[in-house]
Amino acid sequence: MTSAPETNSPAPLATQTNRYDPASVETRWQDIWAEQKLFEAPTEPAPGKEPYYVLEMFPYPSGRIHIGHVRNYAMGDVIARYKRAKGFEVLHPMGWDAFGMPAENAAMANNTHPGTWTYENIATMRGQLQRMGLSLDWSREFATCDVDYYGKQQKLFLDFLAAGLIYRKNAKVNWDPVDMTVLANEQVIDGKGWRSGAEVEQRDLTQWFFKISDFAEELLDDIDTLENWPDKVKLMQANWIGKSRGLLMGFDLTEPVHGFEAIEIYTTRPDTLAGASFIALAPEHPLSVALAKDNTQLAEFNVDVRRSGTSEEELEKAEKRGFDTGLRVKHPAKDNATLPVYVANFVLMDYGTGAIFACPAHDQRDLDFARKYDLPVIDTFFALDNAEPVKNEAFVPPKTQTVRFLDQPAGVDVATGQEAVDATLDWAEKLGLGTAQTQFRLRDWGLSRQRYWGCPIPIIHCESCGTVPVPDADLPVVLPDDITFDKPGNPLNRHDAWRKIACPKCGGEAVRETDTMDTFVDSSWYFARFADPTVTTPTNVSAASTWLPVDQYIGGIEHAILHLLYSRFFARAMKVTGHLDVKEPFRGLFTQGMVVHETYKRGEREWLSPQEVELSGEGDARKAVLKSTGEDVTIGGIEKMSKSKRNIVDPDAIIDRYGADTARWFVLSDSPPDRDVVWTEAGVEGAHRFVQRFWKLILAISTSNGGGQGGADNDLTRLAHRTLDNVDRMIPALRYNAAVAQVYTLVNALEAAERKGTTSAEALKTVATLVVQMIAPMMPHLAEECWAALGEKGLCAATTWPTADPALLEDDSITLPVQINGKKRGDITVAKDLSKEDVEKAALELDFVQAAIADKPVRRVVVVPGRIVNVVV
């Protein structure tokens, strides 16, 4: 993509040329909007004005804006401009999610400081966003790596800590011994660190955790209140929280060992208790650990299990492995029966109690294990007439069959599934076998990261006082600038001048916590800070309660779980600590699709950029050749734009060539906003053609001084108001592609009317003004220029949204389709308020209806007023 501008002629003002020149027009209006501070919201809305908060997920300053950002921010901007025109006090801020690993990687690669790199990127990207003409309140801009922001975050940390919402515990982490750092699961590839390639170890580290699990029930229940969220996201959150009901029960050991008299297990399938054949413990289970102390083989087994990875693929392949402890427990419901106790690699310590009873007949994992270690498979308890003996596939009873619980007498048969579980839970409780318990899949959120470029955790470790919070007065704990990345690991660990500090409690020698916070923390409350980003406390509670919850939040589906769940948790935690008083941060959520592009390949490996390829043909006959040599090129899949596949389009180049409005119009047309949009050069050119065509039309209308040769045009005016009515409903529903189609139809009609010359200049101008207002949220610069050309006063961006005249929305007469036996055979035009009977009568008199009836009896005539007539013969 070259970035040569289409024309070098200097800023011609509207009336001088037929050609619309975005390059000059767009910056001119941007300057005027900025001068008038049109998009800056007051701290609190003016009296009588309703607040409306539009927010797009803030970007990570990776270097340059990509086309996905353009789509995201264009969508938000349409809503912001529309709501402003509707009379709302709109808050539409922008900031930067600026901490994170890429800055450290860049620092290592380029021998620079992560901060320098980050702020340079921010400057570049701010400039790019400003070229788009977004109606953003730049006065509220901040980056999460600003001391002012993360210092406030440290205050939140301390208040959460004081409120018992943060605690410290040991946790298993992926440790890269070469880079001397912790890796996220996604950074471990085939058991090796993604950067260093070193074998990753499982290590125990003491880390800080948010007690998000305290809110599990609430976070789950309140999903129901999120009416303006996509069902898909709500479902994903619910599954992530993962509530299940089950039975907590003890299996008594035949002989006590290491102080254990029983093993407590958790099961969601108490109905399979009778099929229990062994007990399995997690390797980290306290009893496993205790036993391993005097059993080297078990100790080795435990270590070995820990070494194996936890990635999906590895788990898939991993064999079920176990270690027989030699211990036995009594079956609680069967006299004299005992079960062996194993330590098994497939049992997780952090779900339930870290111990299970296994029922091989009805659980595939248990069955695999039982076959391997030759344990009994007891499959008689579903007592189904047609049940075949379990071989190598566990039998999971279908939903409708009845099952029997244990050896209880008749009368306790129940259906399987949740009903069976609930019934057997009751039964088990009555028998005193255990207690019903609710479990959540959701785990506490570990926030410690062993990295430099993040918000320092405001804690001091003192040998005599333990962990001591940094006193409020000493906040912020500022990241030191004089650091180096010449050695692996967190540079804070070797920065003694920063690290060593007197204990705030006893004054003795102490050290700072060198871990920083997960960057998800930064993005969990920024939306609240935007309400008043200069306040000296983390939030201005009053301003935040005015603006929050965010009325419309827009971002990628990839944040459907973590970011949104963490933010929901933070809102609650901030409420507990008095920093906010809403529970749900986002009233409306919209997840937009990606911008994707076809890929092209020469040979097996060489990706080609779209600019190097020439396309021809259609359907199966589509063909691509390399422009330079004419050789055939493989057309690959349509994929997310990525550097590696070279299918990237640079927004700057598009704006240089076509202007911001064209780019905005294109990403808003065609594809529904929640679906992926395929970027095509032809599509962009089409959008640009419309810009030029529209401008030409407005010029023609604005310069015509006629009025003599034409009259009012009722059809055109009616269409304009119908379109306005539709657009007015489509924009708030974010159905931009549908709104765009509406506008096209109206513009086509307006153009036809202008050419025909039978409509008065005044009528044309009135309709043109309406169209300009309708396109203004999407193409604000063009709208502004047209607004001026049409002689309208003030700024289009500051104008009130027009209202459709209800009288013009309906015609006096309507045309109804007429069906014979459900197939359309013609239509009929009748007065709007003609009675059902009269419509039926008129329809039956139609020639084609008569012909269809012939001599057959009319069995039924269905008349749906205003909709359809169906004659059944």
Place this chain on the structure above:
RNA sequence: GCCCCCUUGGCGAAAUUGGUAUACGCAGCGGACUUAAAAUCCGUAGGUCGAAAGACCGUGCCGGUUCAAGUCCGGCAGGGGGCACCA
């Protein structure tokens, strides 16, 4: 494995939520303008048959409900997404 979503022309899609299927755009084709091309404009466009009028078929496939189904119900196929040794 469990949970969820999607499937409409050559392509992106629309269909007022059960009431005229394919609006609008892209690509195509025919034409006008031009020495020519680009740009622009006009026309055409689901499939089959037909000179035409028109007829029949048609929203992934099979079946059902209904006067009427892209839309609702049951089954199947294909594509996509989420979760996952969660007991």
